[in-house]
Amino acid sequence: AQSVTQLGSHVSVSEGALVLLRCNYSSSVPPYLFWYVQYPNQGLQLLLKYTTGATLVKGINGFEAEFKKSETSFHLTKPSAHMSDAAEYFCAVSRGSQGNLIFGKGTKLSVKP
């Protein structure tokens, strides 16, 4: 069965510092992987996705993620944090053939001035 683990429910960085949010998955088939961002009291917005092909995926707002099959990981990074990056981030993996997703529990990112 597929599952997603996000390490760290809260991550705090200083403005300008590297952002690293960790996601490990479990899947018996080649996975599709996603990162979504959620601002307070809003819906989720897709940041980036990996389906097939290049393992380094670039998304919106300067974020990128690398699919590492050997490590079953899909960590999200951004070289330089901005105050506007403060939000909750969710990693998701595809489940089954009907197009469903399984979400991790989320990581709340705080950015200090």
Place this chain on the structure above:
Amino acid sequence: DGGITQSPKYLFRKEGQNVTLSCEQNLNHDAMYWYRQDPGQGLRLIYYSQIVNDFQKGDIAEGYSVSREKKESFPLTVTSAQKNPTAFYLCASKTQASSYEQYFGPGTRLTVT
């Protein structure tokens, strides 16, 4: 503009009352989903529908019901049988069944007292 609308944004009900949350999309998407979000729990799937007049239970369907009479609409009823209905409810949709990328509405925060 195409998108997903959920109404109302905030909803208050007394315990023992059924309440229906609205979800409408004009993206011409085939599949629609309902998720429940609680702090620290991520998103949990309640119900989903791949086509009109058909829907399936998700991981936490007990105490909820849905209908899919039109492609654009997927209302969720939270019944009095749901033991802990206070939560943030998110509706999502996507294109044909073979894809996984889901688009989310802004959510409805339900408070039951």
